[in-house]
Amino acid sequence: MLKVTNLTKRLSNGKVLLNGVTFTVEKGEFVGILGASGAGKSLTMRCILGLTTVTDGEVVFMGESGKTYRTTTIQGKELRRARRNIGVIFQGFHLVKRLTVLENVMIGRLGRINPLRSWLYGFTDREAADAMEALCRVGMADFAARLTGSLSGGEMQRVAIARAVFQKPLCYLADEPIASLDPKNSRAIMRLLQPLASEQPIIGAFHQPEMTAQFCTRVIAIRNGTVIYDGDPHLTPTQLAEIYNQDESGEIQAGLEEPHAGPLFPALATR
Amino acid sequence: MNPSDFSPRRYAKHVWGAVVLSAAVLVASWRSEVNFGDLAKASGKAATLVGLFFPPDWESFPKMIGPAFITVLIAAVATPIGTLCALAFGLASARNVSPPWLRLTTRSLMALERGIPEIILVLVLVAAFGIGPFTGVVALTIASIGMLGKLVGDAIEEIDTATVESVACVGATRGQLIRYAVLPQVMPSLLTNAMFRFEVNIRASVLLGAIGSGGIGYELMLSMNQLEYHKTTVAVVVSLLLVFLAERLSDAIRSHLLEGGGLS
Numbered sequence: 001m002l003k004v005t006n007l008t009k010r011l012s013n014g015k016v017l018l019n020g021v022t023f024t025v026e027k028g029e030f031v032g033i034l035g036a037s038g039a040g041k042s043l044t045m046r047c048i049l050g051l052t053t054v055t056d057g058e059v060v061f062m063g064e065s066g067k068t069y070r071t072t073t074i075q076g077k078e079l080r081r082a083r084r085n086i087g088v089i090f091q092g093f094h095l096v097k098r099l100t101v102l103e104n105v106m107i108g109r110l111g112r113i114n115p116l117r118s119w120l121y122g123f124t125d126r127e128a129a130d131a132m133e134a135l136c137r138v139g140m141a142d143f144a145a146r147l148t149g150s151l152s153g154g155e156m157q158r159v160a161i162a163r164a165v166f167q168k169p170l171c172y173l174a175d176e177p178i179a180s181l182d183p184k185n186s187r188a189i190m191r192l193l194q195p196l197a198s199e200q201p202i203i204g205a206f207h208q209p210e211m212t213a214q215f216c217t218r219v220i221a222i223r224n225g226t227v228i229y230d231g232d233p234h235l236t237p238t239q240l241a242e243i244y245n246q247d248e249s250g251e252i253q254a255g256l257e258e259p260h261a262g263p264l265f266p267a268l269a270t271r
Numbered sequence: 272m273n274p275s276d277f278s279p280r281r282y283a284k285h286v287w288g289a290v291v292l293s294a295a296v297l298v299a300s301w302r303s304e305v306n307f308g309d310l311a312k313a314s315g316k317a318a319t320l321v322g323l324f325f326p327p328d329w330e331s332f333p334k335m336i337g338p339a340f341i342t343v344l345i346a347a348v349a350t351p352i353g354t355l356c357a358l359a360f361g362l363a364s365a366r367n368v369s370p371p372w373l374r375l376t377t378r379s380l381m382a383l384e385r386g387i388p389e390i391i392l393v394l395v396l397v398a399a400f401g402i403g404p405f406t407g408v409v410a411l412t413i414a415s416i417g418m419l420g421k422l423v424g425d426a427i428e429e430i431d432t433a434t435v436e437s438v439a440c441v442g443a444t445r446g447q448l449i450r451y452a453v454l455p456q457v458m459p460s461l462l463t464n465a466m467f468r469f470e471v472n473i474r475a476s477v478l479l480g481a482i483g484s485g486g487i488g489y490e491l492m493l494s495m496n497q498l499e500y501h502k503t504t505v506a507v508v509v510s511l512l513l514v515f516l517a518e519r520l521s522d523a524i525r526s527h528l529l530e531g532g533g534l535s
Binding site: 049085086090092094097103107108109110115118119163 | 434437438443446450451
């Protein structure tokens with residue numbers, strides 16, 4: 001389904017951010033990636049999405065009807081085709097605040113509809129109905145007409161999940177989806193994600209080992225850009241201590257995980 | 272707060288500043304032939320002149336409505352066209368949307384335009400298009416692009432890039448990104464600035480009328496030249512009324528936009 005092989009990212013100053021990250025995700029899995037800030041969790045996801053270049057290694061993603069995409073090397077139309085099959089949920093939600101909740105959900109289909117139509121008159125009634133169904137699934141149907149900027153964090157994350165569901169992807173990536181939410185909302189979001197995983201695999205980066213132990217089917221731990229654990233989600237205290245015991249360089253790397261490290265959004269400018 | 276902030280030395284600096292500034296003002300007024308005697312003499316003349324403007328010739332009021340309408344039309348055509356063009360220029364001049372060469376070209380063009388006063392623009396355009404409202408429309412459209420284009424470009428450069436990236440992640444094309452991630456973020460600022468530009472355009476339209484684009488400004492000029500100052504007063508009142516109404520209208524629309532926010 002998704003195969004990450006020997007993913008390596010080295011900066012021009014020699015600093016190694018990812019060092020041979022390798023894992024494979026199959027249907028039905030809910031993979032939680034654990035690791036301290038700056039370990040390389042988000043960066044791995046950005047590499048999978050083709051949002052950043054890699055020094056070495058590759059990501060092979062099985063798209064619709066068995067077509068494979070190497071997201072680390074493809075660009076333009078091919079990359080867009082790969083991306084429309086991956087539903088992404090971010091820590092900061094990143095919804096368009098000036099659009100309504102329903103419009104934000106509909107954005108999930110942009111990759112599948114004619115660009116000219118999406119510019120001129122937008123979406124069909126059928127698509128709107130589907131989007132409403134996705135909102136129902138996350139319990140946000142009553143908010144459909146609201147301006148997204150007026151929602152709370154937990155509500156926005158639900159809308160983001162609805163957008164990803166509406167996108168009908170073949171796999172989900174969730175980059176710290178619960179990191180900026182309170183415990184009650186975090187649990188609620190995990191409960192929404194769990195059933196999705198039985199349909200399409202989810203790869204999520206998390207900071208809460210107790211959450212991954214409860215909801216995930218498998219845990220991958222990254223430390224200083226290297227996979228140090230891959231297996232059962234129930235970790236022992238010793239294992240946890242090892243995961244979060246980074247050397248000092250890890251702290252410095254933390255800033256590089258931020259989404260806008262590169263030149264102003266490469267998404268528009270170069271890809 | 273540091274006690275030394277209140278030391279006499281600190282105040283001495285202020286005194287020196289004041290002395291230098293006063294000297295500069297004195298020299299400048301001497302060079303520009305400021306003469307308070309003339310001011311006193313002229314104020315007598317000015318009083319007589321103001322007397323000439325009264326009473327206003329309200330009879331001519333109905334005749335001013337047509338020209339006033341032209342003045343408003345010029346602004347009403349130039350503002351939307353200018354705003355649309357400014358959006359294109361803004362996108363072309365935003366670092367995060369356009370390549371550097373395009374950005375540099377459009378930014379320079381707009382800076383050049385802002386350096387040219389509207390009056391000079393009209394004087395040049397009159398040579399090309401002749402006297403008439405169309406010249407005013409062209410001049411004000413160009414002027415609107417110079418101002419709004421820069422504001423839109425700056426606004427686009429300040430949008431939330433993470434949001435754009437997240438829309439890119441669903442596989443959207445560059446055009447779709449602009450439509451669904453960039454435009455919604457800059458629309459409120461574009462519309463409020465466009466409303467403000469409409470006010471500015473009404474004022475400019477009155478002024479440009481006097482030098483060739485017609486409308487109430489032309490009536491104002493004509494009545495002055497023909498020494499019919501009673502009519503001039505009416506023309507002034509009508510232009511003030513236009514400016515005032517434009518301001519009220521744009522205020523109303525602006526606050527509606529800000530409250531509702533329901534734009535996409």
